[in-house]
Amino acid sequence: MARRTSSIGTGTPARQEANRKPLGSVRRAQQITTYGVGSMIAIGDQSFIVSGLDTWGVRGEPDLHEPRLEQRLRVKGFRLPPAAQAPTGNGVKVRRFPETYSCPRCTDLKPFRDFGTRRSDSTCGECKSPLTPSRFVVACDKGHLDEFPYWRWLHSGRGDDHRARRACEPKQARLKLRSEGRTASLRGIVITCDCGEEASMEGAFGKDAMISLKIDCRGGRPWLGRDAREAHCRSRLRVLQRGSSAAWFPNVRSALSIPPWHDELMQHVMGHRDLLLRENDVWIGKIAAKKGWLTDGKYTAEDVIKAVRALEDVDTESPEEDPEEITEFEASNRIRQEEYQQLCTTTEERPENHHFVCVPPDRARETTITGVNRTMLVKRLREVRALQSFSRVEPLMRSDADQDRAVGLALSDDITWLPAIEVVGEGVFLTLDQQRLTAWEASTGPGSPARRTERIRRNHERQLRRRAGDTSVEVNSPVTARFVLLHTLAHALINEWSLDCGYPASSLRERLYVNDDMAGVLLYTATSDSAGSLGGIVAQGEPERLARSLRSALKRISWCSADPLCMEADASGVNSLNLAACHACILLPETSCEINNTFLDRALLIGTPETPELCFFQHDD
Known part of the structure; x- marks a missing residue:
């Protein structure tokens, strides 16, 4: 049977969306369990992060209802992930992350935009080789996510020598990444800088690796935008592989x-709750007749009124205790x-x-x-x-902490x-x-x-x-x-x-x-x-x-x-x-x-x- 999918497109201004083609598609169920908001997704040879709900191209009232769950989660309804057909582009938006890429031929390690390539063409502007997104990212247990700090990792041996740091500033430094191939461990991945510094990635996954370099969490939330950082996060940063389940x-x-929310009449009522809830019995009867719910004799006006009142009771029920x-x-x-x-x-x-x-x-x-x-x-x-x-580093437990x-x-x-x-x-x-x-x-x-x-x-x-x-x-x-x-x-x-x-x-x-x-x-x-x-x-x-x-x-x-x-x-x-x-x-x-x-x-x-x-x-x- 056919599988309903969500189109994936870049998070671009509305005037550009009509000219953007979807980058790919995923199953709707994966938008809940695997590639939901805040998760990273590989599309071809590029890497993206799924944008927040603010960017989803949806309008109108929620199209999916389950009153008991709505009351439990304190929301007004649910939406199926968009299943727009290409080439409309009106699907789930993604943003490029990580933005750091490397070229396997010239070994340059820098932001994607600095390779002089088009957004749709992930190749090096100089040697025309396919680019590779950064294998490493950093995250904290408060859910923040950021680029791996390659420059600071490489120059950590300089200590507090201010003059040395000024001699090689991050924005001017030219970093390179090469894989020596002599071992499958992190020791074989070497970062170099044109200032002469060189270091392998060995030890990067240690729990205290970032603390030892005095690298703090910057509150990155790339799925919400570059400027959506949260200040004053004191959580320990952890290095993760881009494709890690953590x-x-x-x-x-x-x-x-379950009854009474399972039957056909209740589904009709939930689909027209804005017209029916908290209205008098006469009005409810008129709407039911207008919608044709009473024509075949299956339901009466009293049945519809009873269903509406049951839905109202759930909406006003307190979720406490x-x-x-x-x-x-x-x-x-x-x-x-x-x-x-x-x-x-x-x-x-x-x-x-x-x-x-x-x-x-x-x-x-x-x-x-x-x-x-x-x-x-x-x-x-x-x-x-x-x-x-969602959470990062460790799954949530149902505890206050x-x-x-x-x-x-x-x-x-x-x-x-x-x-x-x-x-x-x-x-x-x-x-x-x-x-x-x-x-x-x-x-x-x-x-x-x-x-x-x-x-x-x-x-x-x-x-x-x-x-x-x-x-x-x-x-x-x-x-x-x-x-x-x-x-x-x-x-x-x-x-x-x-x-x-x-x-x-x-x-x-x-x-x-x-x-x-x-x-x-x-x-x-x-x-x-x-x-x-x-x-x-x-x-x-x-x-x-x-x-x-x-x-x-x-x-x-x-x-x-x-x-x-x-x-x-x-x-x-x-x-x-x-x-x-x-x-x-x-x-x-x-x-x-x-x-x-x-x-x-x-x-x-x-x-x-x-x-x-x-x-x-x-x-x-």
């Missing part, structure tokens, strides 16, 4: 369209609680149910699965995913929308047996789930203190044995289904529902292309198949090719937030996991050789 981490929030603010996990927030209740309830398939159909399996074929309480077949669902912000690390998407405060996509698919929802789960959590001793999970909690709290910049601050990790168990179970089933029914693991996604009263997981199609519409996921939720898949998944993860090191590890994964979990057994593609492949431990599912009683599912289940 250069951009998206903060994506999502919600499912969301459970996520306490637990720091999205899996327990108010949106998830509402979804959990609806997923546990039957929603029959009717013509008006456009975006949500959830039914139990055929009772005649029902099979008891030890440890599983309820299974629901989600035959139709719609998820809206919105890019709220990380709130100032979230980088906004626009320079102006007048932007009241966020970029988003919608995914329509299917899935399987299952909950664990609460009685058995409570007894498992309450077990004590050296081999208890709580004792083992405590290792992850300690590492998480250490990470939170480091993020806060104070190792003595009191923090409390929200990680529980229940959360780790459900998260690991979701990974095990996704890996099993990818082998059993032909889905690539990257096309499936988990959605966790965890707190003291919730213990469920939704596994569903996570992509809007052909891999997300094969139609086989719901079939995996039939009790017989689910029981077989669960047994096979547990057997598969009972042994890892990295054992015994994997099973006996005291810490593994990013920031040591996993235990028995690695790429050979339980990790998933990053598009499938909600929390960056962290808080995983397959020992909670199957036990360990020393503590078999640790497992939630018995070996003979």
Whole structure:
């Protein structure tokens, strides 16, 4: 099937846009997860950064709505990334970054504009060789991004000799970059200056490399413009490779369209909210009749009025005291609680149910699965995913210390929308047996789930203190044995289904529902292309198949090719937030996991050789 794409064009004045051809295109979904605002993108042999929302060529009201998510993120709606067809150029704007380029033949290292070449032709003006964008950039954990300071890196040995510095000023210096080819390390990349200075890039990636040179963050925000710097940033600069994943981490929030927001009538009302909200009943009835919603007898004026009032209630509801603010996990927030209740309830398939159909399996074929309480077949669902912000150097955690690390998407405060996509698919929802789960959590001793999970909690709290910049601050990790168990179970089933029914693991996604009263997981199609519409996921939720898949998944993860090191590890994964979990057994593609492949431990599912009683599912289940 055809993939909707966004055209990418340079951020130029309006009078020039008509003459600008798009530089390339990316899929709409990539504008949320991979090439969103503030991320770097390679187009041909050039490098650009995606501009802020202020430059997007969009007009009018937002074209995508999900009331619960709008209320949570305090916006008026969402917009699909522009999908303008070439050669209109009315797409997502980009700016050249980094601006420092090098020529492999003459080895000059200088700004792109100084090579005497056209913007559309990335070749050296003297030797006509293709130019190469700077391999290195600098960033800080507050989201700032800047050019690598080659001149200062090269001349750091001059110390405070003022006369020597005046003899070679940055604007007059002629730098060159050559790769000696004798080694693949940074030692083989050498920077020289016509003043005689020479230095390799060895040591550039050290945590204190910029501090040792007294190079401070200048608050660069090139995605918002050259003049959009923030002053007085005291964060430590880190050197990153231009294509590093640490250069951009998206903060994506999502919600499912559930009753009453899933049906056709509510979609009509949300599309005309400016005409209907806070109006009297007579006016609402007139608009409904004018739009033709009452002609076929499917809806009455009372139905429309009820839908309008429900939408008004959400718009005026206060977003304060969301459970996520306490637990720091999205899996327990108010949106998830509402979804959990609806997923546990039957929603029959009717013509008006456009975006949500959830039914139990055929009772005649029902099979008891030890440890599983309820299974629901989600035959139709719609998820809206919105890019709220992003971070650099390290991904965001849901903690107070990380709130100032979230980088906004626009320079102006007048932007009241966020970029988003919608995914329509299917899935399987299952909950664990609460009685058995409570007894498992309450077990004590050296081999208890709580004792083992405590290792992850300690590492998480250490990470939170480091993020806060104070190792003595009191923090409390929200990680529980229940959360780790459900998260690991979701990974095990996704890996099993990818082998059993032909889905690539990257096309499936988990959605966790965890707190003291919730213990469920939704596994569903996570992509809007052909891999997300094969139609086989719901079939995996039939009790017989689910029981077989669960047994096979547990057997598969009972042994890892990295054992015994994997099973006996005291810490593994990013920031040591996993235990028995690695790429050979339980990790998933990053598009499938909600929390960056962290808080995983397959020992909670199957036990360990020393503590078999640790497992939630018995070996003979």
